[in-house]
Amino acid sequence: MTNKKKTVRLALTILTVSSLPVVARQASSPGSQAAAPQFEVASVKQNRSGENRVMIGVQPGGRFTATNVTLRMLIRNAYQLQDFQITGGPSWLADDHFDIVAKAEAGDGMGDPFRADPNGQPSRGQLMIRALLADRFKLVVHNESKEMPIYALVVARSDGKLGPQLKTSTVDCAALMAAARGRGPLPPPPDPSGRGAAPPPCGIRIGPGNLAVGGSPMERVANSLSMFAGRIVFDKTGLTGNYDFTLTWTPDQVANRPPGAPPGPDGAPPIDPNGPSLFTAVQEQLGLKLDSQRGPVTLLVIDGAEHPTEN
Numbered sequence: 001m002t003n004k005k006k007t008v009r010l011a012l013t014i015l016t017v018s019s020l021p022v023v024a025r026q027a028s029s030p031g032s033q034a035a036a037p038q039f040e041v042a043s044v045k046q047n048r049s050g051e052n053r054v055m056i057g058v059q060p061g062g063r064f065t066a067t068n069v070t071l072r073m074l075i076r077n078a079y080q081l082q083d084f085q086i087t088g089g090p091s092w093l094a095d096d097h098f099d100i101v102a103k104a105e106a107g108d109g110m111g112d113p114f115r116a117d118p119n120g121q122p123s124r125g126q127l128m129i130r131a132l133l134a135d136r137f138k139l140v141v142h143n144e145s146k147e148m149p150i151y152a153l154v155v156a157r158s159d160g161k162l163g164p165q166l167k168t169s170t171v172d173c174a175a176l177m178a179a180a181r182g183r184g185p186l187p188p189p190p191d192p193s194g195r196g197a198a199p200p201p202c203g204i205r206i207g208p209g210n211l212a213v214g215g216s217p218m219e220r221v222a223n224s225l226s227m228f229a230g231r232i233v234f235d236k237t238g239l240t241g242n243y244d245f246t247l248t249w250t251p252d253q254v255a256n257r258p259p260g261a262p263p264g265p266d267g268a269p270p271i272d273p274n275g276p277s278l279f280t281a282v283q284e285q286l287g288l289k290l291d292s293q294r295g296p297v298t299l300l301v302i303d304g305a306e307h308p309t310e311n
Contacts, residue, residue: 042102058114062104078129089302136308148297152236153222156289163287169242173202173215211247250275
């Protein structure tokens, strides 16, 4: 495998959540949407602002907000998929934008619905989003499996030594999120671009050429890397426990800004055009490697979808 840069341009300016699983796992079976947990209330409105900024986030207590998102983004999030895993559907799937505010039923005794499942299964919050898509967008889907190129995330060195950025996390994320539920909304990230900012204590922050991870297992790290590698990434490191790190690289598509120019509208500072590729950064900074292999990849086929009725 070469170190050729194979990152993909993100449609999101920021994806910042402290407990929302990153959208990169294989899709789970969508066949039981009718029995899935549902939001108590949900508002869906079309966004015609024409802005590029997109936000998806959750707050303690089960509040889900999505601003200026497409249905394709919502499907990607709810089914833990990459863009190339979604096929079919109407032409407006990736063109029309929506604002969604939804709230889970309070006091159900089930805890934070968006807390990541330790076994990698969809969270209750993701199942709620799936139910919302089936109800409001009349989304009908089915799975197909296809043998495709993938990347296996492995330890790069034979002696098992990890890179300087990869640290074992000492944060009790379960206790932190339980305490946060009583304090209201989580604060916004200190750095909208994600570049140079410390990782969130329990979550993942994504910015242009930057991945900041806190208190997350290697499976979620692999899922996050899938957003940039252009293929599904499977965790084959054998590493257990949770980790913290900030990974920085130069994306293929680098905005051309004159020296001394102010940050762009997304708040992102200039990116070093001579920095490492994603593949080099993963090996040098984390001590891991993206190994090119082949494996079964689940595709989600869109059988039908309709514009929602606003409320």
